[in-house]
Amino acid sequence: MNLKTPSKLEQVFAAGHIAVTSECGPPRGSDPEAVTKKAEMIKDHVDAINITDNQTAMTRLCSLASCIHIKQMGLEPILQMVTRDRNRIAMQSDLLGAASFDIHNLLCLSGDHQSFGDCAQGQNVHDLDSMQLIQTARQMRDEGKFLGGDDIKRPPRMFVGAAANPFADPYEIRVPRLAKKVAAGAEYIQTQCIFNLEKFEQWMHDVRERGLHEKTCIMAGITPFKSAGMAKFMAKRVPGMDIPDALVKRMSDTPKDKQQAEGIKIAIESIQRLKECQGVKGFHIMAIEWEEKVPEICEAAGMHPRPENAG
Amino acid sequence: MIVADKKPIEEIVEEIKDHERILILGCNECVTVCEAGGKKEVEILASALRMYFLNQGREKNIEELTLERQCDSEYVEEIRGVSDQYDALVSLACGVGVQFTAEHYPGLPIYPGVNTCFLGATEHRGLWTERCQACGQCILARTGGICPVSRCAKRIMNGPCGGSSNGKCEINPDLACAWQLIVDRLDSLGRLEEYETLSPVKDWSADRAGGPRKVEREDVQS
Known part of the structure; x- marks a missing residue:
């Protein structure tokens, strides 16, 4: 197998397995247990764990330190990095810092706008955008060079990924935009939460027509509803989210004490259906503040146990 | 043009309360067009303060x-003869004009009467919107004539997010996505x-990041 990095996630893809990732959001405080406890809940059911980077623009324990905590548990972290808060010096520096702890996965994002968070009066940086961060990380790894052109001693060896939202507008460039990310060097893609399965399957169809599913590993994003209220909130309030009315109704029609189970059931059904979608190479399960349910979802969806030795 | 907006009168009162x-x-240029600091606004503010x-x-x-103009020595010098009649100036x-006038009259306290907002256009009377952040290296040729630096909230070069x-x-639901505009235009x-x-x-480096900028043209210097 021709691997470019020591990443376990890359190994799982290369061995032809359906990969599974999930994520842990760091706390708004300095207690490392807030991360390590979540990681403990999901560690036997996933191949790698995303650590979000000041998600929703709320100031939190940093992604890099959190990644180090779970790396020290013997787990496989995915360092999320947004371009909102750091310039090119800081981002390259943090990539070296992560590499010094043998963190082998990176996910490049632009990040939620700071107006949604606790520092709405702050500056945003966006010295690079997410595609340029992908290019930067690939250049650092593949050419062993900084953006400025100098050689890097012991370059980072990171498997480089990006996010994609098949549901954002304008639709006509959703696939060209993925093509751009692939051209920039994205080796895997984690999608936005998928609720509108037909629309996602249409997107995948268009992705396959361009052969992009052969050039990058697409992981379908899955989020279980915790309640009918959450479904309604996400449908109405979260930008770039596509939740069919029928799904909101299904949650609303379920008695309150059974809504959690129904939410899990919907997630499992989605995974089972999308496993059949050609070009889907894995699942990224975003159970926000509900990490304890990840094992149940993975087991019921037939994605457990994880390959012990992917290579 | 440079678009400015009036400062609240309370703020101006606070600035000048100790002056007599x-x-x-x-200024008869941009701030006149955007109705923040022309002759008419000077009259209104002066009356309100009195x-x-x-x-x-x-x-x-x-x-x-x-x-x-207040950004040209020729015009700023027009108050040379009367400047000593005042113990404060509200520009x-x-x-730019506030600072340039201050540079010409080192002993005269000068206070801003407007907030300078952005480089923009008049969509219609009473609505001005941003078009340019003077980044110093124009990329409009590549983006269908629509600027992601000034019009995308994340100024991303490969959008949309x-x-x-x-x-x-x-x-903001009232704000057009710059990258939607770019895609539509392309x-x-x-x-x-x-x-x-x-x-x-x-x-x-041609943007604010490179420090204060200047354009120097020897061919037009006399």
């Missing part, structure tokens, strides 16, 4: 003048295939 002879100095201080029982000498020019919804930006020009060209890492 005050000149309100307007009224305010009279009501406080404190009569102040508040006078009015509007220069052609309704943009930040996931927050584009029905042509609007996630931060499409109407029959150049949508150009969307897939990756925009390279931008050189921000």
Whole structure:
């Protein structure tokens, strides 16, 4: 197998397995247990764990330190990095810092706008955008060079990924935009939460027509509803989210004490259906503040146990 | 043009309350067009301030003048003969005019009467919107003539981000997504295939990041 990095996630893809990732959001405080406890809940059911980077623009324990905590548990972290808060010096520096702890996965994002968070009066940086961060990380790894052109001693060896939202507008460039990310060097893609399965399957169809599913590993994003209220909130309030009315109704029609189970059931059904979608190479399960349910979802969806030795 | 907006009168009162002879100095250029600091606004502000201080029982000498420009020595020098009649000046020019006037009159306190907002256009009377951040290295040729630096909330070079919804930006439902506009424009020009060209890492050294900038043209210097 021709691997470019020591990443376990890359190994799982290369061995032809359906990969599974999930994520842990760091706390708004300095207690490392807030991360390590979540990681403990999901560690036997996933191949790698995303650590979000000041998600929703709320100031939190940093992604890099959190990644180090779970790396020290013997787990496989995915360092999320947004371009909102750091310039090119800081981002390259943090990539070296992560590499010094043998963190082998990176996910490049632009990040939620700071107006949604606790520092709405702050500056945003966006010295690079997410595609340029992908290019930067690939250049650092593949050419062993900084953006400025100098050689890097012991370059980072990171498997480089990006996010994609098949549901954002304008639709006509959703696939060209993925093509751009692939051209920039994205080796895997984690999608936005998928609720509108037909629309996602249409997107995948268009992705396959361009052969992009052969050039990058697409992981379908899955989020279980915790309640009918959450479904309604996400449908109405979260930008770039596509939740069919029928799904909101299904949650609303379920008695309150059974809504959690129904939410899990919907997630499992989605995974089972999308496993059949050609070009889907894995699942990224975003159970926000509900990490304890990840094992149940993975087991019921037939994605457990994880390959012990992917290579 | 440079678009400015009036400062609240309370803020101006606070700035000048300890002065007695005050000149309100307007500018006949951009701030006149955006109705923040031209002759008309000078009159309105001067009257309002006189009224305010009279009501406080404190009569102040508040006078009015509007220069052609406050960003050119030729015009700023026009108040040379009268400058010593005042112990403070409120400039309704943009930040450039305020500073340039101050540079010419080192002993005269000068206060801004407007907030300088952005480089923009008049969509219609009473609505001005941003178009340019003077980044010093124009990329409009590559983006269908629509600027992501000034019009995208994340100034991303390869957009749109996931927050584009029905042509609007996630931060404000009234704000057009710049990248939707770019895509639409490339499409109407029959150049949508150009969307897939990756925009390279931008050189921000010509922007604010490179420190205060200057344009020096020896060919036109006399």
